[in-house]
Amino acid sequence: MDERNRPIHTFQVCQVMEGHQNNWLVSEWVPRRAAQKVFVEVRFTLRDCSSIPWVGGTCKETFNLLYRESDAPLPPSTSASSSSTPATRPPAHFAKVDTIAADLFISLVDTIAADQSFTQTDLGDRVLRLNTEVRQVGPLTRKGFHLAFQDLGACIALVSVRVFYKKCPSTVRNLALFPDTVPRGDTSSSLVEVRGRCLEHAEEREEPKLYCGVDGDWLVPLGRCVCSIGYEEAHGRCLGCNPGFYKAFAGNIKCSKCPPHSSSPAPSAPVCSCDRGYYRAPSDPPTAACTRPPSAPRDLLVSINGSTLFLEWAAPADPGGRRDVTYVVHCWRCGGGAEGAGQCEPCEDDVHFLPRPLGLSSTRVAIQDVLANSNYTFQVEALNGVSAQANRRPAALNISISTAPAGASVVGLISRDWASQTSIALSWQEVEQPPSPILDYEIKYYEKEQKHLSYSYVRSHTAGVVVSGLRPSTLYVFHVRARTASGLSSFSVPAEFSTADKSPELGGPQGSVLVMVLAAVGGFSLLVILTLFLLITGRCQWWMNTKMKSKEQRRSHYQNGHVVPFARGKTYVDPDTYEDPTQAVHDFTMEIDPARIRIERVIGAGEFGEVCSGRLCSPGKQEVGVAIKTLKGGYTEGQRRDFLREAGIMGQFHHPNIIRLEGVVTKSRPVMIIVEFMQNGSLDSFLRGQEGRLTLVQLVGMLRGIASGMAYLSDMGYVHRDLAARNILVDEALVCKVSDFGLSRVLEDDPEASYTSVGEKIPIRWTAPEAIAYRKFSSASDAWSYGIVMWEVMSYGERPYWEMSNQDVILSIEEGYRLPAPVGCPLELHQLMLHCWQRDRRLRPHFCDLLSFLDKLIHNGLSESVESLDYPFFISVGDWLDSIKMSQYKNNFIAAGYTTLDSVSAMSIE
Structure with missing residues (x-):
């Protein structure tokens, strides 16, 4: 009967009264399928030998689990279920998995020596308790295996055996399907990289990958698929857009409602079709509304001034729903009088439009050089971006005008007085008496080679002008006409003059002006330079004075030749003081997009999950190597908070001797902490592999870097509590960085690795006496730990206090024992260790003192005698x-x- 008094079937044996037992139970052949590593869950009950009277010394309280791989079932003779004949070795080729013992035993109020059955119910005072143990078997390479259970003299009942393996189940992540995947059975790399396949109507944006962990959890999603054109993501799939909606671009965006004047009657539309009479320009995006051509311009007006016509109009009443309305002006000239009546021809080549006749954005244009006594017809068309798609003539507005007979020119021939590289001086005379007084003169000019592109005008109240702003060595054409009270006269005969092709002589009138201008500019420049010089000199003097005053007040220390200021004024904030500790993660860390992280290999395992190395891609920067700590699946909220607590601490530190936090991933699974990658790993492991290969200067330089980082932490008010060589990381340049902040840690494998008080583990060999006895942690207790780290470094990673038990370490320290100097350690360094290990914590050196001492030691030369230092024994x-x-x-x-x-x-x- 089981613990609930229900009948159960068991395999049982209780030959405890007989010596030399070797009983075997062999399972049927189990095909391993895809498994590389299997788990065996055994439920059993085991009698306590002390509860069985008159039993001899042969009674056991354990049994063995074994297995044997094969490609086919073993013959019956090999897999016999039991053997009553004593044997000295198990059946051939069975490998032992483990020896299994019970945690809970059957207890009897009244013991009966002859009782060997576990299923009798006549003992109402029996309490039967089942034990459950799980063991791993593998890696497996053959097609199947047999399990075996060996009893060497125990009283045992085997209730059930469950054999299973773990796999990462088929899943959909980022619109990619990942198949069932079995983790690797070996320990070289426990993560299996799996490439996903995009779902239907999805396309690959970045190669989708997932990593299958040893516990059957998917980790670290990389890459993604996106829904194709016409499809949107919904319920983890890509579904077609509903009628009336569209999606023109591939991506994880939703379908959009059709723009105005368009529709999509069918599902999965990549674009909405325009309604009848509406169009979309080739340059319009699919998101743009459909539009139509504009109506005709309105209120066309014309005015004339001499040989220049001015056209003005109002914008169309209906622009067609667009803002890119432009205008085109057409011109026809019909001959004046009876002879030319009815004969019209385009006049675009004979007149000049300002600014141009095509593509006008304004509603005004000037037409120059119109002929006198002629009839002109002008047509203004309105166009927009879809006028070409409409396949019909644009809406237009026409107007006709006749020009008056031209007035005679009152200006004679134009002459050039002088010319420079950029100016020409002109003069002229009147050829006849004007009908009315001349108000001023209008001079029109242009480059001869650019006649139809641009004209320029200047005015003059006298019969002469200096035209400036010209190009050197260029031929210009000039026209002059007079403006009188009765209107403008005709232009004079055109004259062509060229600007000079070399510097003008300074002796003429223009040269005098040039000399004065140059002198004025030079004098002004000199004044500006002198003013700036005086201002900069005074500013530099003030800055140097301020610099000298503040230099004595600034605490700084040196690392790798660079000055790094202490964090004075900045105080560490404990994440546990937050009402919601996860808020500290948001305040002090940066969230990283998982797509920027590329995992390369697994480098270790932590308490919360695996530790990987990889690369971090940042926009506009080179990839950097990083270490990635992952939180394994199935975590509780408390475990997640404890895991991220370290990031909330690290994010507050910025120092070259403190491990740098790159960021965290909290908005997707798995949760990750990303830190800089340290090529040489932990300091203790690195030193053990470098014994005798490092110089004394290199070792002291490492100690100096650790002291620098700890001085920074102490200055911020942070107490590390677990300073040890295993928690110092080393990069490729041998720079040491303090790490491992705030996590609950399993310190070592042996049961004496830590001293537990109030539920927390303390690293006894590195911890100060007051912290062990009274839990008084401070920078002084960190200084004690630093002394132990110094001993570890100088002994190349040797275990402090060697094989002494933790209790012996505590008693020895209480009696005044301190670690001796490692082989080859300078006396002054061991003296420094002893100062760190003073009983009274108030007498221990501060980290800034340790840093100063190590600097003096390095600067004075490690090879010199102790007496060469100023005060080597006093901190x-x-x-x-x-x-x-x-x-x-x-x-x-x-x-x-x-x-x-x-x-x-x-x-x-x-």
Whole structure:
């Protein structure tokens, strides 16, 4: 009977009264299918030997699980289910998986020696409890396998055996189908890269990939598919647009309602067709509304002034729904008088339009050089972007006008007085007495080669003008006419003059003007230069004074030759102080699009999931190597919060000796933390592989980098609590960076790896005594841990306190024992370690003191004797006073402002 008093079937054996037991139970042949690694779940109950009276020393409380691979079932003789004959070895070729023991045993109020059955119900006071154990078998390479259970003298009942394997089930991600995938059975790379296939009516935008993890969870989606033209994403599929909607571009966007004056009667429309009488221009996007040609221009007016006509009109009443309305002006000239009546011909080549006759955006145009005593007809057409699609003549408006007989020219021949590279001086005389007084003169000119492109005009109140702004070595044509009270006269005979092709002489009137202009410009430039010089000189002097005043006040330290300021003024914010701790992640980190992350390989496993290396692509930047921490599937909200807590801490730190956080992925699965990739891994592993290969300068340089990072953290008010070589990462340039912030960690494999207090684990070998005893963590306790890290570095990654148990370590430290100097370690460095390991935490050096000491050690030369240093054995003023038996004067020194050894060394006799 089971624990609920229900009947069950079991395999059982209880030959505990007989010695030399070797009982076997072999399963049927199990085909492995696609599995590379299988799991065996065993439910059983096991009698406690102490509950069986008169049992000998041969009683066991364990049994063995074994397996054997084969391509076909084994013969019956090999797979016999049991053997009562004592044997010294198992059946051939069975490999042991594990020895299985029970956590809970059958307990009896009254024990009966002869009872060997587990299913009798006459003992009402029996409590039967089932045990469940799961073991992994594999990797498997043959077609199937047999399981075997070996009993060597236990009282056991086997209730059930369940054999299963894990797979990542078929799924759809980013519109791509990923098939069932079985994880790898080996341990070289537990992630399987799977390429997805785009769903129907979807197309690949970026190669879709997923990674199948060992637990059967899909991880790290990369790439994506998007719905094709005419289809939109809905319920994880691409569905056709409904009638009246369309989608013109491939992508994960929704179908849009048809624009005005268009429709899509069929589903899955890539574009909406225009209604009758409406059109879409070739340059219009499919999202644009359908439009129609404009109506005709309105209110066409004409005026004439001499040989120039002016046309003006109003815009069409209906622009057709568009804003790109333009105008075209056509001109016909019909001969004046009886002889030319009825004979009309286009006049575009004989007159000049300003600005042009085609593609006008304004509603005004000037027509020059019209002939006197002629009849002109003008037509203005309105066009827009769909006029060509309408396949009909544009709407137009016509007007006719007759020009009056031309007035005689009152201007004689034009002469050139002088010319420069950019100017020409002209003059002329009147040839006859004008009918009315002349008000002014109008001079029209143009480049001879550009006659039909542009004209220019100037006016003059005298019979002469200087035309400037011309091009050098260019031939110009000039016309002059007079404006009187009765109107404009005809233009004079055109005259052609060229500008000069070399610098003019400075002796003439133009040269004098040029000399004065150059002198004025030079003087003004000199004045500006002198003013700027005085301003910049004064500004630089002020900046240098400010710089010198603030230089003494700025704390900074050096790393790899660069000055890095401390985070003075910036304080660390504990994410646990937030009402919602996840808000700290949003405040201090950057969300990264998973599509920018490319995973390359698995490099390890953490408590929350696997750690991979890969590349991070940033827009406009080169790819960078990153380490990717993933949160495995099936996590609780508490695990997710604990996982992201580290990111909320790291995001607040910016220092060359602190591991850099690139960002997080929280809006998709899996949740990831992205940090910079450190090529040489953890410091302890790196040192073990480099024993004897690094110089003393390199080792001290590593210690200096760690001290620099810890000084930064201490200055921000952050206490690390787990400073150890395993939590220091090393890059390819041997720069050490502090890492591992705020996560609950399983420290080591052996059961003595940590001391537990109030549910938290403490790394005993690296932790200060007060932190172990009273949980008083501070920068001083971090300084103790730093001393242990120094010992690890100088011993090339050796385990602190060697094989001593944690309890022995605690007792030894209480009795005053401290680690001895590693082989080859300079005396001054071991002395520094001992200062870090002082019992009174108030006497331990601050990280800024440690940093200063290491700098002096490096700058004075590590090869010199201890005496060559200023004060190699003393880290603080208190240490020095203690050494000369004057510790009672510590408060006097502090009150007088002598708080550093630098200040003490500068003291005078007075």
